[in-house]
Amino acid sequence: MSDYWIRASEIGDYLYCRRSWWLKRSRGVASQNVREIAHGEQHHRQHGQQVQQSIWLRRAAYALIFVVVALVTYSLVGGV
Template sequence: MPVTRASEIGNYLYCRRSWWYRKKGFESANQAEMAAGTELHHRHGRKALASSLSRTFGLILFLGALILLVAYCTAQL
């Protein structure tokens, strides 16, 4: 029994004719546009990952500064 992937279901729900063409092995006529869209998604994914890593690094720096502040204040007592 062949495996049905979630993306395949999404393709079917979006356009049944496109899904059928793909199942029959027909190539899309707009390969350049599809390649550009794929590259756009890859760039967005890299930016989202960089943003997440920057936020995590910022939170680590903030917590480190907070720990140092608490240590300094308790040493002054």
């Protein structure tokens, strides 16, 4: 049994094009679209950063809403 691990990206490569996957894995043929792959990886990194930023902004908005509601409730109850 081989100790070679199959990565998720390899499964994607295989599903997209079995022949390309086979050429890379068994023949060692390199991809010819290296520039496009690098551009795609950069795009995915930037998108991931934007997603993380939106998650934190949403959390900050919820915290701000909670604080405002708490202050309004306190001022209404404290005024009685």
